[in-house]
Amino acid sequence: MAEIFQADCENCLGLCCIALRFNRADGFGHDKSAGEPCFYLDAQHRCRIHNRREDLGYEGCIDFDCLGAGQRASASLSAEDRTNPAAIAGVQARLRILMAIQELRQALTEAGALDLAAPDHARRQTLLTQFAAFADDPKADLHESRVDPVLDSARALIRSWRDERQGAPSRS
Template identity: 50%
Template sequence: MDDVIFTADCEKCFGLCCTALSFERSSQFGHDKLGGEPCQYLASDFRCRIHERREDLGYGGCEAFDCMGAGQRVSAAFAPLNWRQDSGIARRLHARFSQLLALQELRQALETATRLDLPSDLHTRRLALLRDVAEDADSLTVDVTATGQAVLNEGRTFLRGLAGSVIA
């Protein structure tokens, strides 16, 4: 598996995990936060003001989360847009981040499937899905895409179908 594809680079991200996602106060998060709103500890430079003390302050969920590289991909695509001043652009940014996060999760599952002893037709289909995921996930598209949604649907169906092949 190519770790570069799945490595989050927080230095190249707008703190999307701290803005786009929601969480509820729990043992993993010290306060409630709605999706689309910045975390109260997110600084203006998109860095965490409590980074070194997250776990001690009850934010172990932040430590556990990994966007698998979706954050820097979306941030690069939206960099020239004024998403801070335009809530419509910000909503598009958050929606695309959610889609790319799902695409990265699918990509990782399809990569992990290389460890399976798949028949050649399933292996060929897995490779085709990986190409489709890469085409959408690695583009600088700024909107949720129909092709991304289609490959997510196809990929999930493919992975569910593998269960029968692996168990048999």
């Protein structure tokens, strides 16, 4: 099951090197704005300093984990769009949505180890099914009107578990 959260950089277009903001204070060798390609990203969407990132002060790149969102977002582009800067720019929003989905999907997967009441377990399973439909289909409609309610529901469910464990006696 962990493979669904595994980044596959070989099947990604270096979207983290484009879509995300870099800040020197966070372990990146230079500052850059979100949406601006890293100047070490080559025309084939590969990092020219990949083997030297640590030596050059890019620990933030080493530590970053998209949880598999990068290859999922990249898969939504056709072969001809993979060389189209406008199409790649457009897929950046998809990456950010998929990162949120994958993060909550991982939390809900790990919550399977908790002692959950049957209704909570059922709700967790339903949310996991919805997240899988969004994340695993490259053509899935990730419009905020479809995705945001599911993200909000997952956050609320996770928050309820946290609040329950902090304030109420555990179930036995």
